Amino acid sequence: MLKSLGATLAQVSQRIGGTPDSMLADDERTRQVARRAERRRQLKTIVVLLVAFVVMVAVFSTVFHELMDREDRSFSWPTSVYWTLTTMTTLGFGDITFESDAGRVFSVIVLLSGSAFLLVMLPFVFIQFVFIPWMNDREARRAPRRVSEATAGHLILTALGPVEEDVIEHATRAEVPYVVIVDDVEAAGRLHDAGRRVMVGPLDDPTTYRHARVESAALVVATQNDQTNTNIAFTVREIAPDVGIVASANAPAAVDILEIAGVDRVVQLGEVLGEAMAKRALGLAGTTHVIGTFGGLCIAEAGVVGTELVGQTLGEMRLRERMNVGIIGVWERGEFTVAAADTELRSTSLLILAGNPDELAAFDDAYGLDTPAAPSALIIGGGRVGRAVAATLSAEGVASTIVEQLPERRREGMRYVIGDAADRAVLEEAGITDAGSILITTHDDNVNVYLTRYCRGLRPDARVVSRSRLDRNVSTLYRAGADAVLSYAATGSAAIWNHFRGDETLLVAHGLNVFRSPMPAELAGRTLAESHLHRRTGCNVVAVDRGDDVRANPDPYAPLPADAELLLVATDAGESSFSNVYPHARRRVTVGLRRQRP
Known part of the structure; x- marks a missing residue:
């Protein structure tokens, strides 16, 4: 019954867009x-x-x-x-x-x-x-056909690309087992030789998921095309009604179909990335944007461009005394700095804040701008990400122009200039001389580096936000002159991982995490000042959680309670260092997401 309905929905979704299953079968x-x-x-x-x-x-x-x-x-x-x-x-x-x-x-x-x-x-x-x-x-015979019978609480991935590679890195660091299902024997063999945990099997065969022990899995991640993801969801639901499923969607109309198929969380990666890039282009203008929540504590980001905060130090702001808002640190052109009283804010600075909704609202009232920091924007690339950027900017009252080479990518309600973005005349026609922000959204990192350097040379005073497909090119784009870089892989993996382990680890930005840990026995009864935690591990304590009482910005001279949990912020290296210094403190989830029955 489910398979028949799944096939019907897949046929419907073929009319929406994407690669039809019949083409794959052909x-x-x-x-x-x-x-x-x-x-x-x-x-x-x-x-x-x-x-x-x-x-x-x-x-x-x-x-x-x-x-x-x-x-x-x-x-x-x-x-x-x-x-x-x-x-x-x-x-x-x-x-x-x-x-x-x-x-x-x-x-x-x-x-x-x-x-x-x-x-x-x-x-x-x-x-x-x-x-x-x-x-x-x-x-x-080289690649396995099934996982070990002892495997439980694991991730099941149905593709392997930049996003999935990032998810695997997070899983490895958190000691969460995973398996990648590959339907091609040769590809599976190569991945197996490279050290990846893979198994061979057709993605639309229930036996494949039985061999992957889906009934004991923590989460199934479907990141194929919309039609294949629909089939995967129905196939998994047939044998594991309660396992959590996260799926990507390319077409907006596919979201409803995937949810009907049983997907718990549908992630439109292009739209998520486009919205995030637009917020960076706006500079967030003194307004907080909540990244995630630990209990009653919200982790948020806020730009300072265009506000009175530019030029001030964190000590001069006195946010803790005035609003009880904690400053976790400052994100500056890809570099994270732990909050210090003498840290001076620049127009490119991005504050990472901690507080409850009321406290963050007080910050917005004090520093939020009535008008956008960027009155107009130039978007290079008219794909899904570029259109999502334009839609987000339009909702904020910012006019934008999209530069696109392919005329067939035009959409109603958006202003386009058709031509090559490497042509100065095309950029001038699109309004680069007056644009407050320039957003580079193509899917080719080499092109993005080239255009970032070119646009920075033409407009040294504009805010340049660039997209990176691969994490390894983020630093290169910053060196090319970008004020902010968002990685497609990091953004996509963060959306997936935060859904899976949002109560344990929150991915704030590329390489920056907020994570939860039980109180290490070595720290119980001691103060943060005595522990030298940041010097030893590179981690900074955001809050102390005692269940119904979450205290942000704990007093460094107050003893730490043994029955509490720590909320810490750190880079990937700092999180690994914390696990090494306090090996018995970190815990991992062994029971996966269970779907709530209606």
Whole structure:
């Protein structure tokens, strides 16, 4: 029943957009037809070689018989075939030899032609019908077909790209097991050799998920195309009704279909990234944006561009005394600095704050701007991310122009300039001279680095926000002149991971995490000032959680209660250092997300 409904919805979603399942099925059928045609060609070649071999033996045996008759020596036909085969294979025993020159010349001809023929035929037959099948079978057996029976609380990934690689890094750091399901045997073998935990199986086969122990899994992450994700969701729900499922969606209309299919959280990665880039372009203008929540404590970010905070130090702001808002640190062009009284704020600074909703609202009232910090914006790239940026800016009252090379990407209600963004005339037509912000949203990191450097040279005073597809190019884009860089991989993995482990770890930005830990026995009863926690681990305590009492910005001279939990902020390296210094403090979730039944 579920599978039938899933197939129906998948057919409907094919009309929405994306790659239809029928096209994927046609590709698979095409590959199968090609493999069968290749096998037929190989068999035809073998038959031709065998026929040629038989003809050669017959001709050589006949000539041998005639030449021996001329020497007045008589041999039977079986003996003629025997001599031909032993000579062709260079095994001649010397029991039958010619005495005439003609016979000896013929022997040389048989020897050379037979050796050359067998050197071609035997290796070909061996390689095509023995060695290659053996290697293929060995390759197929290299990647596992199922996970261990002891596996539980694990992540099941259905694709492996930059986003999934980031999720795997978080899972490895948190000691959460994972498995990547791959339907291609060769790809699975390569990933297995690279150290990834993979298993082979079709994504639409319930047996695959039984072998992946989906009923004991923490979360299933479906990041294929919309139609495949729908099929995955129905297949998983058929055998594991309560397991959590997170899926990506490309088309907006696919969100409803995926939710009907049983997906708990649908993530539109392009829209999430576009909205985040737009907020960076606006500079957040003294307004907080909540990233996540631990109990009653909200973790938020707030830009200072255009506000009176620019040029002040954190000590001069006195946020703790005035509003009880805690400053976790400052994010400055990809570098995080733990809050210090002498830290001076610049227009590019981004505050990371902690407080309850009322306290953050007080911050907004005090520093929020009535008008956007960027009155107009230039968007380079008219794909999903670029359109999401334009929609978010429009909602904030900011006019924007999209530069796009492909005319077919035009959408109603948005202003476009069609042309190459590397052409200065195109950029000037789009309004680069007056734009307060420039957002570079293409999916090619090389292009983004190139355009970031170019736009920074044309407009040194503009706010440049760039997209990075891969994490490794983030620092390069900052060096190229970007004020803010958002990684597609980091943003997507954060959306997935925060849904999975939002109560344990919150990914604030690329390489910056807020995480929860039980009170280490070594710190119980001691003060933060005595512990030198930041010096030893690189972590900063955000709050102390005693269940119903969450205290942000704890007093550094107050003893830490043994029954409390710490909320800490740190980079990836700092979080790992904390786990090494206090190995018994961190705990990991072994029971996954359970879906609430309606």
